[in-house]
Amino acid sequence: MKKNIGLTDKIIRVAAAIFVAILYFIGTISGTIAIILGIFALIMILTSFVSFCPLYFPFGINTRKKK
Template sequence: MKKNMGLTDKIIRSSIAVIIAILYFTNLISGTLAIILGIFAIIFLITSFVSFCPLYFPFGFSTRKEV
């Protein structure tokens, strides 16, 4: 599993996950929408921590700067 996510990509994904969590805990989202967005938030956090996005892989796409 080769890393394919750059720092900016990881920051954006983590920020979106935090925003979703804030919306949930302030009761601005609930029900099915909260569940779906919660799943996306968890996926965003996992992909940010491992620096690998499975959707980028088949297309050979990478936001990581090669040094």
Template sequence: MKKNMGSADRIIRIIIAAIVGILYFTGIISGTLGLILLILAGIFVLTSLISFCPLYAPFGIRTCDLKEKI
């Protein structure tokens, strides 16, 4: 897997995941919507850690710089 996510993209995803996690565990969002958002937040964290988004690959989207690519 080649990297296709840049630093800014990764940071934004982690911030969104943290916000969703806080909202879920404080009870502001709950139920089915809360669970769906929590799962999505987990996916955001996972893709940020590996710097690869499977949805970017089929469309040829790449948010990383050429020097960030490994």
């Protein structure tokens, strides 16, 4: 698994996940949409920790800086 997520991409993913969590805990989202967005947020957190996005791979997208 070759890493394809850069630092800026990681920050955006974690911020989006935190935003979804905040919306859930203040009661703005609930029900099915909360479950869907929660799963989406968990995927974003997971991909930011492993620095690999499976959706980037087939398209050849790489947000990491070149050495």
